[in-house]
Amino acid sequence: MFNAQYFRTFITLVETGSFTRTARRLEMTQPGVSQHVRKLEQYLGRSLLERQGRRFALTEAGRRAYDYALKLFAEHEQFRHSLDDESLDSGECRLASPGSVGLMLYPFILGQQQMHTGLTVSYSFAFNHEIVSDVLTGRHDLGIVTEAVRHPEVDCEVWHQEPLCLVVPADFAGTGLADLMGIGFISYSDGVNHADVLLRRNFPDEFRSMSHFPRQGFTNEVSMVLDAVARGLGFTVVSRLVLETSPWQRQVKELSLPQPVHETLHLVTRRGSRMPRRYTRLLDAFRDHRRHERYGHGEPSMEVGAREGGGEAD
CATH class of the missing domain: 1.10.10.10 (Winged helix-like DNA-binding domain superfamily/Winged helix DNA-binding domain)
Known part of the structure; x- marks a missing residue:
């Protein structure tokens, strides 16, 4: 025995x-x-x-x-x-997010794990619908998604917002919508939706639809989309998280726009489940880190107020 x-x-x-x-x-x-x-x-x-x-x-x-x-x-x-839900410094963290979030969040959590050796991290990169499905089956305790989720077995709440950035090749000299149409659009999974809301907000008299822009390519891996932009193949619209973690950030540039638009990130858990405190600590620490990075350099403070939809304007 x-x-x-x-x-x-x-x-x-x-x-x-x-x-x-x-x-x-x-x-x-x-x-x-x-x-x-x-x-x-x-x-x-x-x-x-x-x-x-x-x-x-x-x-x-x-x-x-x-x-x-x-x-x-x-x-x-x-x-x-x-098993200790009250522990801040120990236990397993099982979570998932799209690549646009995980590119910065996963390294941040690994840094926390180095400081608190009782923590272990299981992190998956996936699309929104896959994340929701895996939370429901118990594969993940927590999902971070870029769209509000309506499901009878899921709790969904607003967590954080990141600016959307209009990114063009470093040598791009244009400023207007016609100039952007001239180089075309590089898309990814959420690319069209992000570009639509950002351009509609900033060019209300000119913008009609993303279908008017020549499509210069598509990738399902958001971390790679700026490679195409860096090569001068077109423009795209991504979260600031993607731009700041990209190895091509010096070969591209962000066009300054008068009206900021933000991507809203939501937390997804199984309905009625209680999220252990270690998750809350990690998420709050990351959000505080991002606010310090952004607002410490003169960007105006912005509070999360919306509960639905991605790419919301403030």
């Missing part, structure tokens, strides 16, 4: 190198330690030690059993901490 205490005794024996010291540390008798090892060997059907008088060496099976035991108890501790 499996007995975790046998594995615990075996770990201690390997670490101390002595039956006597093991018995002392575990407050057992030396015969008791020997009995645990024998029981473990019987359970596994393998000799774990090569005894050499009062000394011993691990067999190959013993080395593998020791490695397994370490992993077993590490996972046990991780699981035990994950």
Whole structure:
């Protein structure tokens, strides 16, 4: 029969190198330690030690059993901490977001994990509909999506907003809508919707529809769309998160527009579930970090007030 205490005794024996010291540390008798090892060997059907008088060496099976035991108890501790919803610094975080968010959020969370070693992170990059589906099936505890979700089994709330940026090649000299039509549009999954709301807000007398713009290409990976722009193939509209994390940000530029428009990010959880405090801490820390980065450089403060829709104007 499996007995975790046998594995615990075996770990201690390997670490101390002595039956006597093991018995002392575990407050057992030396015969008791020997009995645990024998029981473990019987359970596994393998000799774990090569005894050499009062000394011993691990067999190959013993080395593998020791490695397994370490992993077993590490996972046990991780699981035990994950049950503590009130813990800020430990437990597993299972979440997903589109690439436009995860490009900056995932590295930020990894930094938090480095500071709080009790945290573990399972992060998935996915499209909105995939995120909602995975939250419903329990694969993720939390999803971040760029559109409001209406579903009877889902709770959806506004979390954060990021500016949308009109991005053109670095040598682009135009300023108006006609100039943008001249180079064409590079699209991605949310590209058309983002471009529509931003251009409609800033060129109300001229803009009619994104269908009037020549399509110069499409990619389903938002992190790659600025590569096409950097090569002079067209313009696009992306979240500030994408622009700031792009390796091509020096080969493109953002056109300044008079009317700011923001992408609204929403948190999605299973209805009635209680989000552990470690998630709240991570999300609040990231949002505070973004506000400091943006407003610390003179950008006017903006409060989230809308509960629905992506790409909302303020």
